[in-house]
Amino acid sequence: MRATTACLSKGFWGRSIDEFKRLSNITFKLEGIKGPSGPLALYDFHNADSIESCKTLSDKDIGGFSTVALDWVPRSQSEPEAIQGPGYARFHGTISTKLPPNKPDIQRSGYAAWRTLDQKATIFGKSLFNIDMYTYLALRIRSDGRSYLVNIQTESVVPTDLHQHRLFAKRPGEWETVLIKWNDFVRTNHGFVVEPQTEMLRQKVRTLGIGLTDRVPGPFSLCIERIWTTNDMKEGEEQVPTPVAKLKEGQLKNKQGRNINWSENL
DSSP states (O other): OOOOHHHHHSOHHHHHHHHHHHHHHHHHHTHHHHOOSSOEEEEEOOSGGGGGGEEEEEGGGGTOOOEEEEEEEEOOTTOTTTSSSSEEEEEEEEEOOOOOTTOTTOOOOOOEEEEEOOOOOBTTBSOOBOOTTOSEEEEEEEEOSOOEEEEEEESOSSTTEEEEEEOOOSSTTSEEEEEEEGGGOEEEETTEEOSSOOOOOTTOEEEEEEEEOSOOOEEEEEEEEEEEEESOGGGGGGGOSSOOEEEEEEEEEOTTSOEEEEEEEO
């Protein structure tokens, strides 16, 4: 489902009409048989009210000292062709690993994140993203180079499960399009990789988000213009001229304490 800001802000009947149009469009184009006719927009930050359909999280929720904000930024004249819309979101703040006093049960701190809110119901039932016919998740970002994670939440039997993948930025400080294969996401729970791994419920994606859990003290800043799903690898070709496998160790660990290695295309 295309979760534009306008759709999320509509009432029950308005959302239902949009969902009917979407389902009818799929039927008329025979996308269930022929496959999708083009990319599918999932979320964008083109309008100022787009951030109202998102929430931020940090260790401050458990007494920590990290700070986090998600602000809307209008497009400046220096970037007229770098992004499509009139603005974008800036995910920023400061990571602190200082533990909260008088809470001996808290042994680890230093994280911040944001995610979209659950989509509201329609006459057709609960609204969910269906990315089953697509290969890649695409994000238009400008990164500071830190080790961010893309977080995907589905209608899992275990509500606290997340599917995660490193957000590899090739040109920190510049706008770029990053592609991630949906099949490369790793299922985790409370920061640990879940074994055995199970396939993502691709027809029932609830929320999208990005987090920072590298526990490196200091400021962070990541700009996000839009998120979509596509089958066209060329949409990220600017940053993947020659695919060569390279492994990078990430901050995710399995139950045995071993770090997960991410495969990065260079």
